[in-house]
Amino acid sequence: MRSQSSPRFVALALFALLLTATAAPAVITKLTPLAEVLESDQYIFTAKAEKLDPDNKDRPTATFKLDKKLKGEVPFERIPVNMTGNDEAKKAGDTKTIFERLDDSRQLVFFVRKQGKIYNAKVFVEGSWFSIYGTLDADGKTVRWALLHGEPFLRRTFKGTSAEMVKTIEDALAKKAKPPEPDDKEKAGYGPPIQKKCEELNSALQTPRSALLGVIPSFVLVGPLAIIAALFPGVFARMAVGMKRWRAFLVVASINSTLALIYFAVSTYRPHWLPAGWAFAPRSVAVYFTAIALGGFLWAGLRYRRMACEEPNVTGVPSRTELLALLGLTAFAAICTALTAAFADWNSTLTVPMREFTFIGIALLTATTYAAYRALTHRADLGADGKEPALRLSLSGESVGLGALVLCGVVTVLLLNGRGGEPIAAGTEIGDAEANFAPRLVGEPVVIEAFEVENGKQEKVAGRIMSGLAVDGDRLCFGVQIATDGRLLAMNRHTGKVEWAVDAVGEPLRPVFCTPTIEGGKVYCGEGMHVDKGCRLFCVNASDGNPAWKEPFKTGSHTEGAPAIANGKVYFPAGEDGLFCADASTGAKFWQFPGGKDKGIHIDAAPVVANGTVFVGSGLYTYVAVGLNANTGEEKWRTDLKLRVFGAPIASGNKVFYGVGTGNMGFDTFHYDEEGEGREKEPAGAVCCLDAATGKEEWRYPLPRSVHTGLAVDAFSVYAGCRDGNVYAIDRKTGKLRWRAGIGSAVASAPAVASVGGFPITVYAVSREGRVFCLHPQTGAVLWWRGTLPGFGWRGDDFDVMCSPLVVTTPTATGSKRTIYIGGMTVDPNNPVRRHVAVFKFEDAIGG
Structure with a gap:
């Protein structure tokens, strides 16, 4: 899967930031809003360090004591934590990093979510984040806690002081204020370590940081600037000195753009605020915008006639300053529309709120064209004596632009009336x-x-279903994402009752995009997404969810594609690791088809097995389809498909079919840092048919966008x-x-x-x-x-x-x-x- 979590549609609507995310091994790299953390976690509380033992080489420990409950009835008073950390934590030296930021004077904020017998916790202390998890013993009372790793990327969620964090949480839970939005530009890292006393004295003399700077709310800071740029007041204010005739256009553009943004925000995030009925339906809103533009058109005509009486030269040929200003604004509008199409799609440019900005751009282009026509044909304004008359019969550029706005609105109303706002x-x-x-x-x-x-x-059950569904009698099995964690659920397909759940196999699961495969009374499933490393394939009993293998099959990359089972073997993709074949009964490794940049292979999609051949495809480095011997893993053939392969192939008869394309599940084009320089410029896709025995391409049907599904x-x-x-x-x-x-x-x-x-x-x-x-x-x-x-x-x-x-x-x-x-x-x-x-x-x- 290739998804990107970012509010790109709102950002594009405001012509704001283009968000990106950098992957880091085994840590949360997703841009995580604090509001999502507050909603998904059952227990939130503060604690103080009661005992710290960082010098124990065998088992460094830290014990934290509950201080103040902020959300939920916390079921424990003390939290003793084994601070050794997992393999990634050891490699990064997270234990030392975290201990350098702990003492009995610092307040820690715990965010805890319970999933079955597993407690997942994220801990914040003075600008630093780290993850721990607890396992409930069989007695149902004792929780054994251990450090997972540091969370340097969560500074994008919040990076202020602990006191500021507590105030933010209390205000958000009391509905007094919304939590700040994450800051995608904040660099990964940790807050300040414990300072020496002299350093603390110097720090105390400095101006304290504001809670506002704890998180840089990009929407709040950048939004007004983007709105000002989009609605043209700053630019038009300078232009209006020499163009008094554009006041009506300014007012209409400002009103329609602002109302479009408000309508989009309310209908997206607070739809219950909108009364039921036709009054606030999309077609009705389009009618209102058209009526406002029509009113502005009539107002502009009256103003132009009055100005012509008082100052006849207002009817003259547009000046060079006016023409250049119109050209610049038109180019700006065109760039914004192109960015919207490039980073979302062309449909977004004709959907509220971007539709109104696009229409303003069309109006500016029309007015610019008219002004250029007037300038090019200026000789037609000369009288028989070769002199310019005081008064000319003409339309104002403002009226032309507003007329274009009205026409765009009428077309929109007619189209919405014809299709009811729904695609057919x-x-x-x-x-x-x-x-x-x-x-x-x-x-x-x-x-x-x-x-x-x-x-x-x-x-x-909180979260969303990420995977496909697998049916097992009256039971549905599927993968779930809950914030940054994952679960494998078996749910009764008639009642919705969860019959069993896998929350952790040793460690908590990563988000589960992998569609489970059920075979022989067992469920095979992987974990993780593209940014995740060190993931696993696990096998559990379909009846109760208990482990069917002694231990999961560990990989160095992610396991997104559904496993394939054939002849007692399980075949599954592992991203940079390529493809593995293991014993379906025990999980013992049989062979590996290696991947990685050196091999030019990255396999995410589910494999398909037919007639002794395993068919796979590569989505990074080289975009090839490969046929492998199902018994040995030896390569039979390799075919360059010229576009990324992120969707599972399908074999039928003596053919195998692949869907291919640029970009990923979230973008029409995309650049992966792993591939180095170069970027896809134009979206493209195709469906390809290959001979299953030789890999020869028999036909290709090109498509305008990618096919990254099965x-x-x-x-x-x-x-x-x-x-x-x-x-x-x-x-x-x-x-x-x-x-x-x-x-x-x-x-x-x-x-x-x-x-x-x-x-x-x-x-x-x-x-x-x-x-x-x-x-x-x-x-x-x-x-x-x-x-x-x-x-x-x-x-x-x-x-x-x-x-x-x-x-x-x-x-x-x-x-x-x-x-x-x-x-x-x-x-x-x-x-x-x-x-x-x-x-x-x-x-x-x-x-x-």
Whole structure:
């Protein structure tokens, strides 16, 4: 998986920062908002160091005593911690670093989350962060704590003093103030170590740091500057000295842009503030903006006529200063629109709030074109005597620009009226004669929220489903992300009750993007994402979640792709480590196909095994498809696909199909630091068909954006979900397009095809926004669709639906029924940072 957690849409809307994240081994590199930490952790409290023993070479320890409860009833008074740390901590010298920042005078702030028998804790002390975890003993009372490692990147979340942190937490929990946003520009590191007494005296004489500087809130500081630049007051103020005629345009641009930003912010983060009904629907808002532009257009015309009476030369040819100013502003608007398209997509430039900024840019371009036309044809203004008249018959550039704004608004209203604000997939119309035989949606979708029973109470499971779903009878298995941690859950697919959960295998799990594989009563699953190192593949019993191997299979990289099981062997990808083959019963290693920069291989996608061959692909360094001997790991063939391979291939018959493209799951183009210099410039994608025996490319169907999800295939077609928002059906023999259907702004999950008796009857697909479509496999026509997953609450951020539909087909007396499961999350409309694991269930049927 390649996702990037950053609020890039809001940032682009404000023309602000372009956020990036740097990976570091085994630490939290995700940009983590403090609000998310406060919401997800059950216990927050302060503590003091009661006893510190850093000089014990065998087992350095620290004991912390509870001081003040800030959130939740903390179930322990003392926390004795083994400060040895894991392998990464030892390598980085984290134990020494942390002890240098501890003494009995410093206040520590603990953020603790309980997952089953595991306590995950992040500790803050005077600008420094580190992670510890505790394991609950069998007696249910004793918790054994150990240091994991330091967290230098969490200084981006908060870097102030402990007192400032406590004040921030108390204000946030009391709803007095929002926690500050993270600062992506803050460098990784730690707060100051304990100073000597003379240094403390000097420090006391200095001006204390403000709580505001504890975290640099980039949105608060950069936002107003970006708004000023976007709404042109500073630039236009200087230009208005020589252009008094532009006051109406300034007012309209300012009002529409500001209202668009407010509407986007409220509808995204506080949708419950908007009254129900049509008054605040997207089409109505577009009407309001158009009406404001029309009012400005009429006002500009009246002002221009009055100015012409008082100062006739206002009707003259635009001056060189005015023309250059318009050219500069138009270029600025064009750059902002291009940046939006480059770092989000072109749909974002025509979606609130960026739509209003784009329209302002179009208006400026129109006015600039008109001004240039007036300048180039200035001789037409001369009289017969070759002199300029005092008064000319002309339109003002301001009126031309506002007229363009009105026209853009009218077109928007008409388009929204035609499609109701929702995308409708392209395809052919189904006649009435076929309607009785087409699948029909039965009832409304059902939301199955996962819950656990804790102390006799039902508690919803926090987080979101990252992986695909695997079915095992009445049980669904899937991977979950909770902030920076992960879980593997087995949930009853009818009730939502969590039957078992894997929170830790030795150490707490990293986020689980890997789709579990169930085979022979065992569940095989990996952990971690692209930034994670030192991850593992683990195997547990499907019945109870207890370990089935003596210990997990450790790798030096991440294990994102679903394992493949064949002939008693398990094959799984491990990023920089390439591909491993191990004994499915014991986890003992059989062979490794090595990866890394030196080998030119990086394997993230799930492998597929067929006819004694393992098919894999590389997404970094070289973009190749490789066929390996399933018994020995020896390379049979290698084919350059010219684009990244991040999606799982699919083998069918004597062919193997790959989806490829630029960028990753979150971006159309992307630069990975591991690859050194160079950057993808233009987005591209394709579906490729190779001969399974030789690797020879038989056909390639190019696409405008990438395909980084898995593919689906039937007897006639290969189906691919593309980041351009379309599902493509490609003839599997010729490689020619059969149909395409638009379902949203992007597709971040693989489509699924359902067959009866070997004949395809439906194709299911879901967009990243949570729009679900059932398509005709032969024509792409929409058989049924659902606008959004109920309660999903997509906000245009990186929390896309990435779970492919899981289809369970059941024969009936008069036809067949399908149950479709899609994993995701529900979002509290009153508090968007509260997210709970949920599976969405649909049913359709054919027959009476």
